Amino acid sequence: MSDLADALRTRGLRLTAQRQVVLDAVRELTHATPEQVHALARGRAAGVNITTVYRTLELLEQLGLVTHTHLSHGAPAYHATSEPAHVHLVCRACGGIQELAPDLFTPLAGALLANHGFAVDIDHVAFFGACADCRE
């Protein structure tokens, strides 16, 4: 039994082809926007509607199976929680995205919790700036 089926079952919700396909798409794509998820999912389950993609992403997030970050001014980026946690470095010049293991970040997260009582959601961390190539 899959994670999805379990999570749905324990809440009395239904397992549908659309939900399966949307979760699969998020897992395969990295930093996928709702539109990108839609593009992949619609080819697999006979025309999954964009509306359903939005509703399903929201549901999957409540179930704890996916999260999202804001990596640009526009659409949010979704990824599966089964991936290892990471922070994002977003270059404002070239638009490139680097993923980083959260190691460098954990001391700061600890300090924010100790000094300010603030528990950072590490999956939502994105730093904007200029990457090595664009800084020259």
Add this chain to the structure above:
Amino acid sequence: MSDLADALRTRGLRLTAQRQVVLDAVRELTHATPEQVHALARGRAAGVNITTVYRTLELLEQLGLVTHTHLSHGAPAYHATSEPAHVHLVCRACGGIQELAPDLFTPLAGALLANHGFAVDIDHVAFFGACADCRE
């Protein structure tokens, strides 16, 4: 001569009442959305149009007089670059925003630059998570 007049003059651009009023509004408000800037500015310069607010914010950002951050899913938050740099702690539960001196953050910024060649834009840093009150 004001910062604004100088910056405009050196580029052959014109000083208008609207531009003055929009910059003043950003300086007075903290984390102001374009809509909030509009609300304040329109009362001062005989109905500044929302379109002009957007165009002026973009211009002021190019001139280096304001910057913006994304503190929520929706509208961006503008602030004047004359304010001291700070990072933002955004609570996803209550929506509250704390500002923090960047001290805690500078070691990480240094490490990102040294290890990854990435120059973080400190005015765009926002951490999402749960504040002390909402964590209980």
Add this chain to the structure above:
DNA sequence: ATTCGTGCAAACCCTTTGCAGGTAA
């Protein structure tokens, strides 16, 4: 007199909502 800037309206993108029919359980 020349540009540049503004207001208005319409278009645009992304997202949410209302509703009726379809489907998992």
Add this chain to the structure above:
DNA sequence: TTACCTGCAAAGGGTTTGCACGAAT
């Protein structure tokens, strides 16, 4: 059978664009 889920279409928020008038220089 009975909720729940989906698709469609329309509405909604935030933002951008085209165009002609108006204003700074």
